[in-house]
Amino acid sequence: xxxxxxxxxxxxxxxxxxxxxxxxxxxxxxxxxxxxxxxxxxxxxxxxxxxxxxxxxxxxxxxxxxxxxxxxxxxxxxxxxxxxxxxxxxxxxxxxxxxxxxxxxxxxxxxxxxxxxxxxxxxxxxxxxxxxxxxxxxxxxxxxxxxxxxxxxxxxxxxxxxxxxxxxxxxxxxxxxxxxxxxxxxxxxxxxxxxxxxxxxxxxxxxxxxxxxxxxxxxxxxxxxxxx
DNA sequence: CCAGACGTTGTT
DNA sequence: GTCTGG
DNA sequence: CCAGACGTTGTT
DNA sequence: GTCTGG
Numbered sequence: 001x002x003x004x005x006x007x008x009x010x011x012x013x014x015x016x017x018x019x020x021x022x023x024x025x026x027x028x029x030x031x032x033x034x035x036x037x038x039x040x041x042x043x044x045x046x047x048x049x050x051x052x053x054x055x056x057x058x059x060x061x062x063x064x065x066x067x068x069x070x071x072x073x074x075x076x077x078x079x080x081x082x083x084x085x086x087x088x089x090x091x092x093x094x095x096x097x098x099x100x101x102x103x104x105x106x107x108x109x110x111x112x113x114x115x116x117x118x119x120x121x122x123x124x125x126x127x128x129x130x131x132x133x134x135x136x137x138x139x140x141x142x143x144x145x146x147x148x149x150x151x152x153x154x155x156x157x158x159x160x161x162x163x164x165x166x167x168x169x170x171x172x173x174x175x176x177x178x179x180x181x182x183x184x185x186x187x188x189x190x191x192x193x194x195x196x197x198x199x200x201x202x203x204x205x206x207x208x209x210x211x212x213x214x215x216x217x218x219x220x221x222x223x224x225x226x227x228x
Numbered sequence: 229c230c231a232g233a234c235g236t237t238g239t240t
Numbered sequence: 241g242t243c244t245g246g
Numbered sequence: 247c248c249a250g251a252c253g254t255t256g257t258t
Numbered sequence: 259g260t261c262t263g264g
Contacts, residue, residue: 003247036264061241070235083234208264
C-alpha cells in the first residue's frame with residue numbers, strides 16, 4: 001500500500017518532467033507527505049497542469065469530507081467497479097509525482113520504515129484518480145493512489161504497492177481522458193524491479209509532524225532481534 | 229418502495 | 241449518484 | 247501510512 | 259477496537 005511519500009523536486013523540475021504548466025502557487029519540499037494534506041498532482045485538461053489536491057478521494061456524492069480518509073488508495077483489481085472510484089477512473093485520472101515512498105516492513109522487533117526510490121530517474125509517477133465534490137458551497141478537490149500486488153522487491157517489504165507508470169507512453173495513456181478503460185486497466189501492474197531501489201530509514205517518519213531531509217537518509221537496524 | 233453503504237490494509 | 245439489502 | 251483520541255457541560 | 263487527523 002502507499003500511505004506516505006516524499007516530494008522534494010522543485011515545481012520547475014516537476015513541470016519539466018510532466019510537460020505541465022507551472023502553477024502560481026508555491027510548494028514546499030516534502031519528506032513526509034501524508035493523507036489529508038494538499039499535494040501536487042498532474043491532471044490533463046487540454047494541457048497538463050500541476051494542481052494541489054487533498055490526498056484521500058472524496059466522491060462527488062459525499063456529504064462528509066471525512067470519507068476521504070478511507071479513500072487514500074484504490075485497489076486496481078476493483079477500481080473500475082467500486083462506486084467511490086469508477087466515475088473518476090473513467091474520466092478523471094491523474095499522475096502523482098513522487099521522489100520516493102515509504103512502506104513499513106514488519107519484523108520481529110516491530111515495524112521498520114523503508115524508503116523506496118527510483119533507481120535511474122528523479123521522479124516516480126503514481127497512477128492516481130481525482131474528483132471534485134461540493135459540500136456546503138465549497139468545492140473539494142481530492143485524489144487517490146492506485147495500488148497493485150507487489151513486485152519481487154516489494155514482496156519482501158509489504159503485500160501491496162502503488163502503481164508506478166515508468167514510461168512516458170503509459171503516463172500519456174493514463175492522463176488522456178479518452179483512453180479506453182481496457183487500456184487503462186492494463187497499466188495497473190507492479191512496475192519492474194529494475195526501476196527501484198530501497199533502504200531502511202528512521203522511525204522519525206512515523207510521526208507526520210516530522211518533515212525534514214534526514215527522514216529519507218539510510219539507517220541501519222540490528223540484524224537480529226533481541227531475545228526475550 | 230426506502231435506508232444505508234459506498235474503502236484499504238493487515239491483525240507484531 | 242447508484243447499488244444492495246430489507 | 248502512523249499517532250492520538252475516544253465526552254459533556256459550561257467557563258479559571 | 260475503531261475512527262479521525264495529519
